[in-house]
Amino acid sequence: MAESIYRALRDGALEGELAPALTIKDSVASPFALQVFSHVISQLFSSILAGKSQSRGLVVVSFSRSPSFYLDLLKNKGTDVASSNKQIQILDCYSDPLGWKDQLAGSRNFTALSNEAMVSSNAIVFREVKHMDKLYNSIIELGKDQISSIFWLLHSDLHEARVTAVLEYLSSIVASLEPSHQLANGQRGDLENFSLIKHNSKKGKFHVRFKKRNGRVRVMSEEVHIEQSGINFASLPSEGAINQGLVPKVQFSLQLSEKERIDKANVVLPFEHQGNGKPIQIYDGRRSLVDSKHERPVSAVENVQTNENCGSGEIIYYRDSDDEMPDSDEDPDDDLDI
Amino acid sequence: MNQRSSNLLDEALGLDQVIEPWPLRGRVVAIEDQVETSGSFVLHHLLKRSLSPNSSNVTIFIAFSQPFSHYDRILRKLGCNLVSQRDNSRFFFFDMLKLQCPDGDEGITPEGGLIALYGKIHKTISALPEISWKNVSIIIDDLSLMEVAANGSSDYVLDFLHYCRTLTSEFDCSLITLNHEDIYSSEDRPTFFIQMEYLADILIKAEPLATGLATDVHGQLTVSNKGRNKVSNFHFKVKENVVECFYPGRS
Numbered sequence: 001m002a003e004s005i006y007r008a009l010r011d012g013a014l015e016g017e018l019a020p021a022l023t024i025k026d027s028v029a030s031p032f033a034l035q036v037f038s039h040v041i042s043q044l045f046s047s048i049l050a051g052k053s054q055s056r057g058l059v060v061v062s063f064s065r066s067p068s069f070y071l072d073l074l075k076n077k078g079t080d081v082a083s084s085n086k087q088i089q090i091l092d093c094y095s096d097p098l099g100w101k102d103q104l105a106g107s108r109n110f111t112a113l114s115n116e117a118m119v120s121s122n123a124i125v126f127r128e129v130k131h132m133d134k135l136y137n138s139i140i141e142l143g144k145d146q147i148s149s150i151f152w153l154l155h156s157d158l159h160e161a162r163v164t165a166v167l168e169y170l171s172s173i174v175a176s177l178e179p180s181h182q183l184a185n186g187q188r189g190d191l192e193n194f195s196l197i198k199h200n201s202k203k204g205k206f207h208v209r210f211k212k213r214n215g216r217v218r219v220m221s222e223e224v225h226i227e228q229s230g231i232n233f234a235s236l237p238s239e240g241a242i243n244q245g246l247v248p249k250v251q252f253s254l255q256l257s258e259k260e261r262i263d264k265a266n267v268v269l270p271f272e273h274q275g276n277g278k279p280i281q282i283y284d285g286r287r288s289l290v291d292s293k294h295e296r297p298v299s300a301v302e303n304v305q306t307n308e309n310c311g312s313g314e315i316i317y318y319r320d321s322d323d324e325m326p327d328s329d330e331d332p333d334d335d336l337d338i
Numbered sequence: 339m340n341q342r343s344s345n346l347l348d349e350a351l352g353l354d355q356v357i358e359p360w361p362l363r364g365r366v367v368a369i370e371d372q373v374e375t376s377g378s379f380v381l382h383h384l385l386k387r388s389l390s391p392n393s394s395n396v397t398i399f400i401a402f403s404q405p406f407s408h409y410d411r412i413l414r415k416l417g418c419n420l421v422s423q424r425d426n427s428r429f430f431f432f433d434m435l436k437l438q439c440p441d442g443d444e445g446i447t448p449e450g451g452l453i454a455l456y457g458k459i460h461k462t463i464s465a466l467p468e469i470s471w472k473n474v475s476i477i478i479d480d481l482s483l484m485e486v487a488a489n490g491s492s493d494y495v496l497d498f499l500h501y502c503r504t505l506t507s508e509f510d511c512s513l514i515t516l517n518h519e520d521i522y523s524s525e526d527r528p529t530f531f532i533q534m535e536y537l538a539d540i541l542i543k544a545e546p547l548a549t550g551l552a553t554d555v556h557g558q559l560t561v562s563n564k565g566r567n568k569v570s571n572f573h574f575k576v577k578e579n580v581v582e583c584f585y586p587g588r589s
Contacts, residue, residue, distance in 0.1 A: 028532050028535050066504070068507070069507075095504055096504070100457075100497075100501060104457040104460070155532075155536055157527070160527070194560065194569075197560070197569060197571075226567060
């Protein structure tokens, strides 16, 4: 599932479409967005270097970590940043976002350190973060080209709910991190609570919501494990149990047995052309009459292969979707995200 | 004797092994406490450890809460002489209590005051030999009073904290702050307080026991060490000369 996110970003913007936009959000109860962000960035950068992605370069606007954090991260993941040329550019909004160092250098004997001057060729210091237009222009300048995909990290409890909601509306993919176990409020100091805290510090739930082109929304969930080496994704252990729980307990069987499943797969749907060279019989409700050797002319039968060009009409049938159970009674409009 | 009792706290922070070079270098440590359980003892303990004779650590102490004499008295009971450390340039005390509450018309704005403070800290560290930079600890007591000094503009205080954090990456020094959780508990969105939790590499929470007040135990400490991916919880009792830390049921 984290793979799906990576693929969406790697494939980038399709012709005439908006670029995919990903929000990675967390809260203080499971503050792992940075690890997820790092994971996404390193995967994407590897594919950029390998030439496998639509985008040809990466622009990182860093506010909460120094540029060296990202450069070290990519180096540790094995990507050769030194020879990557201009494929990664970092707009450094961390070192001096408000221009305080400039102000101080002007008024007193404030010595800018020599290691500040050793700004790597990949990082450019930006000192006017409060001027949104200048910030925007700097980002566009660094990027130079069209944007293939964009993603950002968000701490949801630091902003008003509507700000978070606006960003979620703007994004085509929303990945949110939640604690594995919700802590009972006001029950601090419980021994049980402490073991939950301990559990939550190493694991979390990862929910991703994809908005597709056709308006459908797909929601997936996984478990994340935080380790020293990084972050790992695993499928939710009790997923089957959750699904079982959704089926109401009634006296008739609502699930399909294996034999029923096979039989169902063998049924030829009315408009699916599965010819194999034989004439297609389009069922018009009178099959029983045909079978019983009636002399009724089989006018209903159309030989599709020879008739294709004589304009006598065709039925072109596209299956709605492959990942939906045919008998599912969910409303297809149910998951539209308006 | 002192070392032995506080071992649980030292262990949780990584201070039980060698303290040279300073194990907390490059890290941000946030201490959170409440009215019932004051966390200042953690601050005093960290101050004492950083000024230990076994290390060459330098501490810059930014005090909004108490004057120098207060800390001097407490640290003397813990076995540390702040006056001599100050004279040896191992301890720098920035007394912010004497700072006038700036009004706009005096030309000194809260923002200006904080910028100046940042400049002063930067200058103090740069003046030290480069080899000692990573052995510097900046201690702020406490953040809520800094907010008061800035006339309530928590935005400027957050900006200041950001710049302090850049100091940790620039000089590889450590930043230790104290804040009070219950001051912000009435807000719907205690942004200022939560922001500190995000910034912290090590979060130390001093809370009362779930069961209420007790004579033998003053409270519990929960130490979340993000760097080591470890969470520890234990009880503490603050005594005259020492703080005792022990696992529940083993005082």
